[in-house]
Amino acid sequence: xxxxxxxxxxxxxxxxxxxxxxxxxxxxxxxxxxxxxxxxxxxxxxxxxxxxxxxxxxxxxxxxxxxxxxxxxxxxxxxxxxxxxxxxxxxxxxxxxxxxxxxxxxxxxxxxxxxxxxxxxxxxxxxxxxxxxxxxxxxxxxxxxxxxxxxxxxxxxx
Numbered sequence: 001x002x003x004x005x006x007x008x009x010x011x012x013x014x015x016x017x018x019x020x021x022x023x024x025x026x027x028x029x030x031x032x033x034x035x036x037x038x039x040x041x042x043x044x045x046x047x048x049x050x051x052x053x054x055x056x057x058x059x060x061x062x063x064x065x066x067x068x069x070x071x072x073x074x075x076x077x078x079x080x081x082x083x084x085x086x087x088x089x090x091x092x093x094x095x096x097x098x099x100x101x102x103x104x105x106x107x108x109x110x111x112x113x114x115x116x117x118x119x120x121x122x123x124x125x126x127x128x129x130x131x132x133x134x135x136x137x138x139x140x141x142x143x144x145x146x147x148x149x150x151x152x153x154x155x156x157x158x
Contacts, residue, residue, distance in 0.1 A: 003067035011067060015060035022053040023126045030119035033112070042115070043103035046096060054089045061085055076139040077132045084129045088122055 003011060029045055032038040061082065065072040073079060095118055101107050102115060 001067060002069060008068055011060060011063050015057070015064050018053050018056040018060055019126075019130070022050065022057050023123065023130065025049045025053055026119055026122050026126065030116060030123065033116040033119055039099075039103040039112075043100050046092075046099050051092060051096065054085075054092050058085050058089050074140055074142050075136070076141060077137050079141065081129045081132050084125050088125045091118065092122065 002008075025045060029042055029050060032042045032045070062072070064070070065078055065082065070078055072082070095115070098107065098111055099115060102111050
């Protein structure tokens with residue numbers, strides 16, 4: 001199922017906007033993690049900005065994959081991007097608790113260092129996904145015209 005060109009461009013614009021927004025929000029989070037006494041702001045940014053952007057990036061990426069000729073399981077780079085985004089979103093959701101705890105004064109220096117390291121790792125994964133989107137390395141998971149057909153040929157009328 002391929003989307004019409006206007007809808008595809010709208011979906012692509014939305015996907016790029018939320019994905020790049022996610023990168024920027026994580027960069028802001030990292031800057032706050034390196035600053036003393038900014039932990040309540042980090043919790044708010046996580047809850048109200050980073051988590052919604054992560055989920056939106058995952059959903060819009062799936063829409064892009066399913067609704068465009070790239071397909072969800074046709075190219076290695078699409079599958080790798082999906083895996084990176086899914087794992088990054090899951091790690092983020094697991095980290096919401098520790099971020100909230102640090103914002104409320106719990107957790108020591110190790111917890112604060114962990115937040116900065118997770119933000120660095122998240123940025124690395126997100127930028128790698130961005131690079132994959134731009135360069136689209138060769139390599140297909142499916143080959144041949146038979147696998148590219150979405151549906152069998154229609155039956156002749158009776």
